[in-house]
Amino acid sequence: MTAPLRQSEAATVRVALDARAYDIVIGRGLLASLGDRIKALRPGARVAIVSDETVAKLHLAATEASLNSSSIGSARIVVPSGEGSKSYATFEKICEAIIAERVERNDLIVALGGGVIGDLAGFAASSVRRGLDFVQVPTTLLAQVDSSVGGKTGINSSQGKNLIGAFHQPVLVITDTALLDTLPRREFRAGYAEVAKYGLLGDAAFFAWLEKNWQDVFAGSPAREHAIAVCCRAKAGIVARDERETGERALLNLGHTFGHALEAGCGFSDRLLHGEAVALGIALAFEFSSHKGLIAASEAARASAHLAAVGLPTHLKDVSGGAPSIDVLMDLIAQDKKVRRGTLTFILVRGIGRAFVENNVDVAEVRAFLTGKVSGA
Ligand SMILES: NC(=O)c1ccc[n+]([C@@H]2O[C@H](COP(=O)([O-])OP(=O)(O)OC[C@H]3O[C@@H](n4cnc5c(N)ncnc54)[C@H](O)[C@@H]3O)[C@@H](O)[C@H]2O)c1
Numbered sequence: 139m140t141a142p143l144r145q146s147e148a149a150t151v152r153v154a155l156d157a158r159a160y161d162i163v164i165g166r167g168l169l170a171s172l173g174d175r176i177k178a179l180r181p182g183a184r185v186a187i188v189s190d191e192t193v194a195k196l197h198l199a200a201t202e203a204s205l206n207s208s209s210i211g212s213a214r215i216v217v218p219s220g221e222g223s224k225s226y227a228t229f230e231k232i233c234e235a236i237i238a239e240r241v242e243r244n245d246l247i248v249a250l251g252g253g254v255i256g257d258l259a260g261f262a263a264s265s266v267r268r269g270l271d272f273v274q275v276p277t278t279l280l281a282q283v284d285s286s287v288g289g290k291t292g293i294n295s296s297q298g299k300n301l302i303g304a305f306h307q308p309v310l311v312i313t314d315t316a317l318l319d320t321l322p323r324r325e326f327r328a329g330y331a332e333v334a335k336y337g338l339l340g341d342a343a344f345f346a347w348l349e350k351n352w353q354d355v356f357a358g359s360p361a362r363e364h365a366i367a368v369c370c371r372a373k374a375g376i377v378a379r380d381e382r383e384t385g386e387r388a389l390l391n392l393g394h395t396f397g398h399a400l401e402a403g404c405g406f407s408d409r410l411l412h413g414e415a416v417a418l419g420i421a422l423a424f425e426f427s428s429h430k431g432l433i434a435a436s437e438a439a440r441a442s443a444h445l446a447a448v449g450l451p452t453h454l455k456d457v458s459g460g461a462p463s464i465d466v467l468m469d470l471i472a473q474d475k476k477v478r479r480g481t482l483t484f485i486l487v488r489g490i491g492r493a494f495v496e497n498n499v500d501v502a503e504v505r506a507f508l509t510g511k512v513s514g515a
């Protein structure tokens with residue numbers, strides 16, 4: 139993992155997908171170079187920028203200024219902030235706006251926002267005119283280390299999250315870490331759960347580095363760029379080896395089976411953000427691995443201690459308003475898309491940095507484990 143820290147210069151991570159390969163460029167203040175980079179990539183292209191209301195107020199003017207200074211014409215499509223926009227209605231609005239703006243096959247969509255905008259704009263790009271190219275400009279920590287990389291795009295169905303969508307890789311990702319300076323601390327912290335996840339699933343040295351340096355990652359350069367680059371390199375490697383999640387990519391779901399159930403049980407509300415649910419889910423996945431005798435209790439305690447130190451929830455009692463009941467959680471876990479033929483698939487660990495896919499987890503064992511947690515065992 140860890141190349142020594144240098145002063146903030148842009149780092150480039152290549153996602154090696156043959157004809158669909160692309161670069162993730164990471165650095166502080168990179169937004170100013172967006173116009174030049176688009177001009178070099180796609181001379182003569184026009185751009186439609188998709189953003190949400192919050193991000194548009196903060197960062198749309200600078201985005202347009204960068205495009206303008208490279209003589210690139212742009213249209214803006216702004217939708218309400220929040221998960222509610224990953225809907226058929228907003229998807230339709232974006233597609234119609236792209237068509238109305240006469241965006242053609244050689245033009246580009248720019249997704250300026252967090253994971254919601256990346257998923258939505260990416261899915262619209264995959265669909266309009268049977269596929270337009272798009273550029274990700276992620277503005278949350280979660281989007282910079284996770285959702286902007288790997289080409290999963292989509293919207294929510296009334297029957298579940300992310301059930302309508304497509305694999306559609308961006309042609310470029312511009313990760314300007316200065317955009318995170320305006321992100322509310324709670325959102326930054328929630329995104330950090332995914333950062334820690336990369337260490338915990340496959341890179342023990344990175345996790346040890348985070349234990350020492352997390353405060354600098356929160357504070358800014360150059361530790362922040364370093365951490366984001368390590369995460370993008372890890373995800374890029376996994377995506378290049380398993381784009382369609384037939385194997386290794388599932389490791390990125392560490393903490394997400396418990397996490398999704400907790401998130402859904404809280405109604406996808408402010409009570410528990412996605413990253414907070416993931417932190418608690420990771421703590422539970424480590425404790426469950428210890429319960430199954432795969433790791434020492436002290437290893438699980440070390441993983442939880444770091445997440446708790448940054449202020450993330452690691453116990454069911456940390457959920458504001460109380461965690462959902464065991465019955466509700468078990469129903470939600472059973473509905474999760476990772477269920478196959480009655481047994482559950484979990485990402486478990488043989489140590490920090492040593493996650494693996496376990497396809498044969500017994501439902502009763504999970505229930506007994508969670509019951510023990512609730513009764514404080
Ligand atoms: N495609 C993937 O591989 C993938 C992976 C993980 C998550 N996701 C999806 O990502 C979504 C969550 O993403 P998210 O956590 O980025 O949420 P988000 O996009 O809703 O952003 C969170 C909040 O922060 C605001 N915001 C964004 N950037 C800001 C900035 N720079 N300054 C101030 N405020 C800012 C937004 O307006 C929003 O209110 C979920 O829908 C999830 O399903 C997708």
Ligand SMILES: [Zn+2]
Nearest residue numbers: 332394412416
């Ligand atoms: Zn996640």
